[in-house]
Amino acid sequence: MSLQIHVHHLSTPATTLVRGLHLQIAPGTVHTLMGPSGSGKSSLLAAVCGTLPEGLRFDGEVQLEGTRIDTLPTQARRVGILFQEDLLFAHMTVGENLLFAVPAGPRAARDAQVAQALADVEMTGTTHANPATLSGGQRTRIALARALLAQPHALLLDEPFSKLDAALKDRMRALVFGLVKARNIPALLVTHDVGDVADAAHLTQLASS
Ligand SMILES: Nc1ncnc2c1ncn2[C@@H]1O[C@H](COP(=O)(O)OP(=O)(O)OP(=O)(O)O)[C@@H](O)[C@H]1O
Numbered sequence: 237m238s239l240q241i242h243v244h245h246l247s248t249p250a251t252t253l254v255r256g257l258h259l260q261i262a263p264g265t266v267h268t269l270m271g272p273s274g275s276g277k278s279s280l281l282a283a284v285c286g287t288l289p290e291g292l293r294f295d296g297e298v299q300l301e302g303t304r305i306d307t308l309p310t311q312a313r314r315v316g317i318l319f320q321e322d323l324l325f326a327h328m329t330v331g332e333n334l335l336f337a338v339p340a341g342p343r344a345a346r347d348a349q350v351a352q353a354l355a356d357v358e359m360t361g362t363t364h365a366n367p368a369t370l371s372g373g374q375r376t377r378i379a380l381a382r383a384l385l386a387q388p389h390a391l392l393l394d395e396p397f398s399k400l401d402a403a404l405k406d407r408m409r410a411l412v413f414g415l416v417k418a419r420n421i422p423a424l425l426v427t428h429d430v431g432d433v434a435d436a437a438h439l440t441q442l443a444s445s
Contacts, residue, residue: 238263239390241284242258243255243294244295246279246280246292246293246294247293253275253442254276254280257442261438264419265438266412267422268436268439269427272443275442278394284298285317285392286308314390315389315392318383318396320394322375324367324379328367329363330362330366330367334382338386339386353381359377372399377411380412384419390424396412397432413436
């Protein structure tokens, strides 16, 4: 089912960033979000996943699969997020980074989930690698695998491809859009790249605040 975001006001102490925005994102589709720097794109994602910093105020409602989630703690919302920085733990192997995202259970089953997640992002064979030895695109794919291992019911993407070169960006976009479709979850992608918009179901543009 869909992700619905209703923003009455999203504000800093100084100004209203977003007012009167209503998005409905169907499962299996990617909705793109564009807007000038400082217009509130990252803040909107933070409001949806529950990580809004102190000082910002969200007045609105978020529904996932027909249930209101903005009143729930972050971890109960079932919303995954992928940032421009991959935020992998440098002192852990790729496998350990991924295992971290798998809920408790028998180790063999958890290892199998990690192996499947690596296969999904075309990174089989990197379990024992140190993330620091991987390229930017490979690290992005590991971060995507980690986000998906938590079995999110919606995915938020905050410019995750912006540091990648053009060819890699196309490949990553195809991978992410394909996984969103295969998992049949709604996704919201913040981007500055018109190439992302062309492939997405819908576009919303925020105005400068
Ligand atoms: N904790 C905070 N307290 C006060 N103001 C904040 C806080 N966090 C962000 N802001 C302000 O909110 C505005 C929106 O920031 P946000 O990061 O959401 O914009 P953005 O559209 O994602 O920008 P960019 O494209 O540069 O990443 C900015 O003016 C920023 O300075």
